[in-house]
Amino acid sequence: MIVRIANVLAISETIKRIVLEAADGSVLPAAAPGAHIMLNIPGPGRVWKNAYSLVSSGSAYEIIVRRVVHSRGGSAWLHDHAEIGEKIEISLPANLFPIARTAQKHLLLSAGIGITPFLAYVPVLRAQEKKFEWHHCCKLVDAPAFAAVFPPGREARLHTGRNSLNLETLLERQKLNTHLYVCGPAEFMDAAVAMSKKLGWPGAKIHTESFGGATGGAPFSVKLAKSNVTVDVGPEESLLEALENAGLNPPSLCRGGACGECELPVLAGTLDHHDHFLSEAQRQSGTSMMTCVSRAKTPELVLDF
Amino acid sequence: MNLIVKPPETFRGDFSMRNSDSAILRLPFPFHDDTYMYAVNMEPHVRGGPTAAYDAVFDLDEHYLGDMQDRALVLAEDPARCQVLPHMMDAEWDTLELLMQSLAHDYPEHFSLTRNGEEWHWVNRPMNIDDTFVFGRAETLPYPPFEYITRQVQGDFTIQDQRDNNLFMDGGMVTSQADWSLNFDLGMAFHEWHGPVPVAHEIGVFDRALKYLLRLQYGKPVRRLNWTLTVNPRLDTSPENYPLWGPDKASVTPQNVGEKICLRVELQTLTRLPRSNAILFGIRGYLIRLEELARVGKWAKRLHRVLRDMHPDIAEYKGMIRYRQTIVDYLAPFDDGAVLNPGTAPEQSSL
Amino acid sequence: MSKSRPVYQPFRIDPAGRAHLLVTDLSHPTEVENIETWVVHVVAPGIQAQGYSPRAFRSVADLLLTLTSRLAREPVGFRLYAVGTEPFLWDVNNVARAAGLGNGEIFLTHAGSLKRRVYCSHCKTMNEDVTENIVKCRGCGANLFVRDHFSRRLAAYMGVAVDAEVPGEIPQAEVIYP
Numbered sequence: 001m002i003v004r005i006a007n008v009l010a011i012s013e014t015i016k017r018i019v020l021e022a023a024d025g026s027v028l029p030a031a032a033p034g035a036h037i038m039l040n041i042p043g044p045g046r047v048w049k050n051a052y053s054l055v056s057s058g059s060a061y062e063i064i065v066r067r068v069v070h071s072r073g074g075s076a077w078l079h080d081h082a083e084i085g086e087k088i089e090i091s092l093p094a095n096l097f098p099i100a101r102t103a104q105k106h107l108l109l110s111a112g113i114g115i116t117p118f119l120a121y122v123p124v125l126r127a128q129e130k131k132f133e134w135h136h137c138c139k140l141v142d143a144p145a146f147a148a149v150f151p152p153g154r155e156a157r158l159h160t161g162r163n164s165l166n167l168e169t170l171l172e173r174q175k176l177n178t179h180l181y182v183c184g185p186a187e188f189m190d191a192a193v194a195m196s197k198k199l200g201w202p203g204a205k206i207h208t209e210s211f212g213g214a215t216g217g218a219p220f221s222v223k224l225a226k227s228n229v230t231v232d233v234g235p236e237e238s239l240l241e242a243l244e245n246a247g248l249n250p251p252s253l254c255r256g257g258a259c260g261e262c263e264l265p266v267l268a269g270t271l272d273h274h275d276h277f278l279s280e281a282q283r284q285s286g287t288s289m290m291t292c293v294s295r296a297k298t299p300e301l302v303l304d305f
Numbered sequence: 306m307n308l309i310v311k312p313p314e315t316f317r318g319d320f321s322m323r324n325s326d327s328a329i330l331r332l333p334f335p336f337h338d339d340t341y342m343y344a345v346n347m348e349p350h351v352r353g354g355p356t357a358a359y360d361a362v363f364d365l366d367e368h369y370l371g372d373m374q375d376r377a378l379v380l381a382e383d384p385a386r387c388q389v390l391p392h393m394m395d396a397e398w399d400t401l402e403l404l405m406q407s408l409a410h411d412y413p414e415h416f417s418l419t420r421n422g423e424e425w426h427w428v429n430r431p432m433n434i435d436d437t438f439v440f441g442r443a444e445t446l447p448y449p450p451f452e453y454i455t456r457q458v459q460g461d462f463t464i465q466d467q468r469d470n471n472l473f474m475d476g477g478m479v480t481s482q483a484d485w486s487l488n489f490d491l492g493m494a495f496h497e498w499h500g501p502v503p504v505a506h507e508i509g510v511f512d513r514a515l516k517y518l519l520r521l522q523y524g525k526p527v528r529r530l531n532w533t534l535t536v537n538p539r540l541d542t543s544p545e546n547y548p549l550w551g552p553d554k555a556s557v558t559p560q561n562v563g564e565k566i567c568l569r570v571e572l573q574t575l576t577r578l579p580r581s582n583a584i585l586f587g588i589r590g591y592l593i594r595l596e597e598l599a600r601v602g603k604w605a606k607r608l609h610r611v612l613r614d615m616h617p618d619i620a621e622y623k624g625m626i627r628y629r630q631t632i633v634d635y636l637a638p639f640d641d642g643a644v645l646n647p648g649t650a651p652e653q654s655s656l
Numbered sequence: 657m658s659k660s661r662p663v664y665q666p667f668r669i670d671p672a673g674r675a676h677l678l679v680t681d682l683s684h685p686t687e688v689e690n691i692e693t694w695v696v697h698v699v700a701p702g703i704q705a706q707g708y709s710p711r712a713f714r715s716v717a718d719l720l721l722t723l724t725s726r727l728a729r730e731p732v733g734f735r736l737y738a739v740g741t742e743p744f745l746w747d748v749n750n751v752a753r754a755a756g757l758g759n760g761e762i763f764l765t766h767a768g769s770l771k772r773r774v775y776c777s778h779c780k781t782m783n784e785d786v787t788e789n790i791v792k793c794r795g796c797g798a799n800l801f802v803r804d805h806f807s808r809r810l811a812a813y814m815g816v817a818v819d820a821e822v823p824g825e826i827p828q829a830e831v832i833y834p
Contacts, residue, residue: 027420029523030402030579032395057580092524098582101392101466104756172674174732177756200674200733202760204469253520261520385780469759486777492809493660500660501805511659544777544816548798551820627821 003028003061005086012145014068016079020061023087028059033120034097034209037061038255040089041074048074049241051255053209054093055119055149061090064149066113073236096254097183097209099124104177107170108134109192114184115146117209121181122151135165137188167192172199183209217272220296224248224305225267233295240291243305250291250305257293264291269301306361306411310431313371316540316592317378324597326656328367331357332593333572334601334649335530339610341619343505347517350528350574355650358572361411362526363404364589365459370431372459372481375540379480380456383545385488387452389464389476396464396476397451398441399578400585404454429457451476460572460589463487465495467582472518474498475583481540481590483533483569484547484624503618518575521584526576530649531588534625534632535567538592557628562635563596566628568608595632599639600656607645609636660806662742664766673735673761679723679748681716681740682768691737694719716744720751727755739765743773743784746811770833774802775812782812790818790829799826802833 007019022028031037031054041048052063067079097117099106106125108118115136125132134156138146143160150158159165171180180201182192189208196206216236222243223230233242240262243250253261257275265288273283275290282288291303314322324332333356350362358364379386389397405427409418419426423440434457438445446453455462455478463477472495479487490498495515496506505511521527535542536553557565574587599605612625613633620629646652669676669691678693695710696719713719727734736757738748745764752762774783774791781795789802793815800815807814819825 030399032580032582034582092522093579094522095582098467100468101395101581102468102758172731172733175756176727176730176732176734176761178732197672200672200735202672202758204759205732253522259520260516486814488780489775489777489805489807489810489814493807497660497806497808501803506659544814546778547820548778548817548823551817552823554821 001090001092002087003090005082005084005088008082008084011064011148014066014079015145015149016065016067016082017055017149018063018065018078018082020063020088020090028061029092030058031056031061031093032095033057033099033124034117035093035095035120036097036117036254037063037093038091039063039074039078041078042088043073043077046245048077049244049255050074050078053097053116053120055116057120057124061093064113064116064119094253096256096259097181097207099130100179100205100207103179103205104131105175105179106130106132107174107178107180108132109136109167109180109182109184110134111137111184111188112142114182114188114209115149117183118181119149119151122153122156126153135159135170137165137184167195168199171196171201179205179207181207181209217295220269220298221300222296223300223302225302226305238292239289239295239301243291248305252292255292257290260290262291263288265304267302267304270297271295271301272297308365308369308412308415309367310365310369310415311367311371313374314368316371316375316538320537320539322368322371322538322592324593325367327357329593329597329600329656330651330654331366332591332598332604332651333358333530333570334604334607334651335532335570336607336611337647337649339607339645340614341611342616343502343510343619347514347527347529347575350526350576355648358591362407363411363458363460363574363587364572365408365412365415366591369459372540373432373457376456376478376480379541379543386480386543387455387478388487388491389449389451390492393464393466393476393581393583394443394450396466396578396581396583396585397443397449399580399583400462400464401450401454402440403576403578403585404458408458432457452478460587462588463586464578464581465584465586467519467584470519471495472515472584479543482543482588483535483571483590484542484544486544489544501622503622518584521575521577523577523579526574528572528574531571531573533569533623535569535592536565536628538567538594540590540592554624554627557631559631559634562628562631563599564594566595566632566635567592568595568598595635599636601651601653602639603645603652605636605639606641606643609633609640612636661804662764662806662808664764667737667739667763667765669737670735670760670763674733675730676735676737677726678737678739679719680738680767681719681744694723716747720747723748723751724755727752727757735761735763737763737765739767741768741771742766743771743811746808749808750811772802772833773812774800774815775807775810776800777814777816782810783815786813787831787833788829789832790826791815 002023003020004023006021009017011017036051036053038049038051055064056062065075065079067076110118132155137159140160182189219235221230221232231242231246233239240252251261253259260277271286271289272295274293316322405418408416415430417428425440426437428435443449461479461481463474465472466475474493477487496511499511539550542550570591572589576585578585676691678691681696693710696713696716736752738745772786774786776793776795778798779796783791791800793800798817801818803814805814
């Protein structure tokens with residue numbers, strides 16, 4: 001659907017908050033905390049499809065865009081060029097990181113740009129009077145920027161420098177009815193998940209939202225057996241993006257390797273898996289892949305699409 | 306949508322329920338082919354399909370008042386037919402919003418919804434309902450939100466919580482079911498509540514269906530068809546009341562089979578809800594007597610072949626063992642053996 | 657064979673857990689290792705076992721009540737094991753879930769009698785200690801066929817009138833769940 005940029009707020013030099021409203025003035029469908037939308041960002045010569053967590057919930061759609069040096073392009077362009085009144089195409093919200101309904105306490109852990117889904121969680125947890133605790137970690141130099149969006153309140157704490165948060169102590173004192181939510185860069189999430197498992201947290205109580213690592217890599221070409229075309233995948237784009245830019249319509253949903261929607265059967269080629277969906281056995285068999293994050297080790301891949 | 310609502314007929318006791326010609330022709334007939342086997346068979350729930358029953362997002366028909374009256378009777382007798390677990394309140398409001406918006410949009414001559422911030426005004430003319438309430442505050446409605454709205458929409462509904470890579474039936478309004486109990490199944494996981502269905506587990510139908518539903522997207526609902534046979538157009542064929550409707554099964558004869566045996570079709574819809582991330586499962590049931598259905602030539606022939614050649618385990622699970630042969634014998638004269646087109650459309654526009 | 661019937665694993669301590677408790681309605685469980693254990697065992701009032709020898713409760717009801725207050729004090733990393741008859745296992749499961757334990761933290765192992773708790777679909781009464789495939793409901797008198805469809809929430813099997821279609825036509829009951 002088409003939305004209009006209603007406001008652009010500079011939170012800091014590198015962070016902007018963008019408020020979206022329906023282009024036709026209608027009420028946007030309610031989104032739950034943890035939901036994300038895809039934005040079609042028109043850049044020079046290409047269109048980026050990037051996922052952004054909504055930092056609001058209900059019928060107000062707000063996102064936070066961070067200008068990072070190694071940005072994959074879309075966020076940087078959006079940060080630099082977003083203007084009030086501009087129209088942009090977005091997907092309907094999808095939620096792969098919802099608040100666990102049966103938890104009695106919610107422990108939120110984030111780092112860097114992983115702050116975004118929890119900004120949507122907090123007002124809803126408070127309105128529903130749910131017990132929660134939020135610890136956000138960031139580099140000292142970034143602290144002022146994050147502090148500007150961080151909500152006030154006793155439940156939420158900002159830690160600068162990872163060693164100021166004692167993760168082990170925090171995790172081991174939580175009562176049985178607590179669920180853990182982790183969001184941030186891959187190494188941060190891996191460390192948090194490993195520590196919680198070591199302390200006996202069961203997988204069912206650990207919820208993660210990955211914003212994916214870089215999906216670029218060596219270029220390769222893909223032969224599509226059913227569509228009867230060959231598509232080149234450049235070093236800065238994912239296989240999924242290359243297929244879309246070639247005018248094809250492969251399935252996709254989360255675009256972060258987690259949900260399984262973009263899985264396509266592989267007929268030939270050696271795969272470079274980066275997803276969180278396939279089992280080890282499925283990866284070894286080499287018979288399917290997630291086009292949104294995975295690539296090929298061989299110069300050519302053949303897909304049954 | 307043009308909806309003419311009849312005065313209420315009965316789905317119990319004297320079973321005064323009759324289908325008009327247009328009700329017969331709009332039936333979502335469930336058989337595409339001459340044989341039947343379980344399949345995942347979900348398709349996008351878009352407007353339009355083989356009959357008019359597919360035109361609205363939540364279909365209402367001439368039996369609206371009769372259905373709702375029967376529901377009210379069931380609930381008065383057994384309130385446990387509508388239950389929602391406490392953590393599903395968001396899903397209750399999601400359901401209320403979705404059903405109200407759909408009915409007001411698809412049947413504007415019968416329903417209207419006015420939203421003024423959180424103050425909502427809902428009018429249901431056929432049922433003489435005119436209520437103002439605050440969205441999000443349950444005490445401003447005469448019933449809890451899920452019960453309130455499902456007392457005004459045809460079909461049973463369940464709300465399924467998604468967690469632990471699974472779906473849990475954590476709420477429902479179940480008054481017209483084909484022999485399953487909400488009070489027993491409430492809280493069950495996907496494979497558990499499908500436990501009693503034969504054959505399907507072995508061919509992996511439920512594994513694939515669950516994976517598919519876990520990725521169901523907001524704004525992209527899906528639908529599928531299910532079916533069974535009932536003696537008399539009885540809506541409440543619950544396990545709870547089995548001693549009431551069970552004896553009917555032994556009362557079917559070659560003389561009364563056309564009038565007594567009904568095909569019961571379920572048009573099932575699955576919709577992702579926005580705030581709760583739960584799935585609303587709609588089970589919209591349609592009842593049609595064999596003698597009414599037989600007026601559509603293609604359907605009479607196809608139904609004859611499907612029932613004649615059915616897998617015995619499925620026939621047993623569908624509860625038709627006692628009268629299957631009687632039905633097949635009744636339908637046989639309608640079947641000239643002609644090759645039929647695949648698909649469920651009636652292929653005639655009048656009877 | 658219904659897919660709602662639980663499938664049980666043999667008793668095994670989960671090495672990922674930090675604290676462990678085994679509860680059982682058998683009075684002499686054989687699985688007791690170096691693990692805190694609670695049993696149901698009629699003992700003379702005032703006598704309790706200490707430390708790692710089994711702590712004895714006078715009844716299942718007493719054990720379950722104490723379990724609730726124990727779980728309210730435990731941190732994450734706790735593992736609960738239940739060994740015994742099926743109704744006991746799922747009563748423990750309900751207490752554990754209410755306290756916040758979930759998948760990967762509760763382990764149920766069936767041992768001892770196969771007796772079932774049967775829910776009457778017609779009057780909602782629970783019938784305990786059912787060993788035959790047909791039971792007369794103690795609430796409404798209906799003759800219930802004991803199905804294999806199982807509800808974890810109710811911790812019971814579904815019972816439905818066996819002679820609903822032809823009243824009075826009741827097959828001979830057999831002992832299926834000794």
